[in-house]
Amino acid sequence: MTTIRLTNTKTRTKEDFVPIDPRDVRMYVCGPTVYDRAHLGNARPVIVFDVLFRLLRHVYGADQVTYVRNFTDVDDKINAEAQRRKSLGDPRTLEELIRERTEETIRWYHEDMDALGAMRPTMEPRATEWIGAMIAMIQDLIASGHAYEKEGHVLFRVRSYKDYGKLSGRSVDDMIAGARVEVAPFKEDPMDFVLWKPSTDDLPGWDSPWGPNNGRGRPGWHIECSAMSHELLGDSFDIHGGGIDLQFPHHENEIAQSACAHPEGSFARVWMHNEMLQVEGKKMSKSLGNFFTVRDLLDKGIPGEVIRFVFLSTHYSKPMDWTEEKARQAETELAQWRTVTDTVDASEVTVDTLLALSNDLNTHGVLTELRRLFRQGDHGALKASAELVGLLTPEVAWDYKKQHVMFVPLTIYNKVLDPIAAKIVQAREAKDYATSDRIRDAVIAAGYEVKISKAGVEITPTEHADPAKLEALK
Numbered sequence: 001m002t003t004i005r006l007t008n009t010k011t012r013t014k015e016d017f018v019p020i021d022p023r024d025v026r027m028y029v030c031g032p033t034v035y036d037r038a039h040l041g042n043a044r045p046v047i048v049f050d051v052l053f054r055l056l057r058h059v060y061g062a063d064q065v066t067y068v069r070n071f072t073d074v075d076d077k078i079n080a081e082a083q084r085r086k087s088l089g090d091p092r093t094l095e096e097l098i099r100e101r102t103e104e105t106i107r108w109y110h111e112d113m114d115a116l117g118a119m120r121p122t123m124e125p126r127a128t129e130w131i132g133a134m135i136a137m138i139q140d141l142i143a144s145g146h147a148y149e150k151e152g153h154v155l156f157r158v159r160s161y162k163d164y165g166k167l168s169g170r171s172v173d174d175m176i177a178g179a180r181v182e183v184a185p186f187k188e189d190p191m192d193f194v195l196w197k198p199s200t201d202d203l204p205g206w207d208s209p210w211g212p213n214n215g216r217g218r219p220g221w222h223i224e225c226s227a228m229s230h231e232l233l234g235d236s237f238d239i240h241g242g243g244i245d246l247q248f249p250h251h252e253n254e255i256a257q258s259a260c261a262h263p264e265g266s267f268a269r270v271w272m273h274n275e276m277l278q279v280e281g282k283k284m285s286k287s288l289g290n291f292f293t294v295r296d297l298l299d300k301g302i303p304g305e306v307i308r309f310v311f312l313s314t315h316y317s318k319p320m321d322w323t324e325e326k327a328r329q330a331e332t333e334l335a336q337w338r339t340v341t342d343t344v345d346a347s348e349v350t351v352d353t354l355l356a357l358s359n360d361l362n363t364h365g366v367l368t369e370l371r372r373l374f375r376q377g378d379h380g381a382l383k384a385s386a387e388l389v390g391l392l393t394p395e396v397a398w399d400y401k402k403q404h405v406m407f408v409p410l411t412i413y414n415k416v417l418d419p420i421a422a423k424i425v426q427a428r429e430a431k432d433y434a435t436s437d438r439i440r441d442a443v444i445a446a447g448y449e450v451k452i453s454k455a456g457v458e459i460t461p462t463e464h465a466d467p468a469k470l471e472a473l474k
């Protein structure tokens, strides 16, 4: 059986992945807070963990892998949007408006992530459906001295958990010095974080054992993931994932809660974090306002498969940018691959594809292998290997005869252009620059742009392109 190796953030090393139970491999990934459309950065963990899900299914069997990704549907940002609608005169109750907001956001999320070819996780629990489990877990934490109630709030006593900070490699004192921890009168220690907080009558709330008004309140964000992962995956499971921005405090807090409530278990064995999609060196985020949504790109006509390809071209552990140039190149390659695999049956995933992917999800290496298969004309293997990373599948099919990313309206003249590009490369390799220049000039005269670089020769039609003039050059 293939050995998968994954970089475990907890140990900071690449480790052989050994599932607790190979017949039931279990993964939890922190999902979105459903208050608005997903931005392109939010799509990165979806694609990264979709690729891992596909690999696990390939290695252990499609029915032997459970992937849970939650929806956080209780949050101040959701309430704020509902309140905004109410203030604009919507006659419905705040509860109805909140429900409407979360429902529509979940629907959008599914539509957008489906368009990127991401498989739906096995289970997608909503926080509001698991409040009972959260309350029970908080009660256990209070009973064992790891949490306390004060003024209707319940707080986790961070100093009661000696390993706090291990995941992110920080000491509690460093964290206090460096972090934006909220100092509040109801906290014994500034590091303590909220497990439960009171709710007013007009905001979403559930009865609880804590505080006045039947303890009407709502859970803190961190306890949601600890409770839902425990309910659905048990005391110990294999992989926990999310973006690196969640490592501290969210994941640190999840670990503290789960380890203290279920000391008999090991919670997640492997922690994996994807790096950020950036815009000019900064994390793409709602709060910085430097974002565009997945839907913006799809509406521009950029195929979801192209977006997926661009993400796969950078390793998940490296920051990356979105550029139109990357999208254009991705589209060109995918169009070529789709042209040759369209009527071909998938054969077998190649050994090199599996080796690259099993090596800590080296998706860039997989693309290199796919290029090799394309060049060698091994189209059945190209299709099978591409499908393993969610490319060339029917779910993300698009009209590849039409160009989408460039704004010049054109068809892709691969069949003519490829042999001409190859001739230029051959002439240059033979140092016959007179011939390569002659062909290049003729191609330009036919209305094409020619880019020659170390990576190869790229010919793209301009709006004046006249394919008939190329026939003689073939």
Ligand SMILES: Nc1ncnc2c1ncn2[C@@H]1O[C@H](COP(=O)(O)OP(=O)(O)OP(=O)(O)O)[C@@H](O)[C@H]1O
Residues within 6 Å of the ligand: 030, 031, 032, 033, 034, 040, 041, 042, 043, 044, 045, 242, 243, 244, 245, 246, 274, 275, 276, 277, 278, 283, 284, 285, 286, 287
């Ligand atoms: N720029 C980014 N690049 C990669 N992953 C990201 C980026 N921004 C958020 N994520 C990830 O998206 C997932 C959903 O996060 P969440 O719903 O908390 O995001 P958000 O609150 O909409 O984002 P923001 O960080 O923009 O406020 C998390 O796994 C998070 O790590």
Ligand SMILES: [Zn+2]
Residues within 6 Å of the ligand: 029, 030, 031, 225, 250, 254
């Ligand atoms: Zn989480």
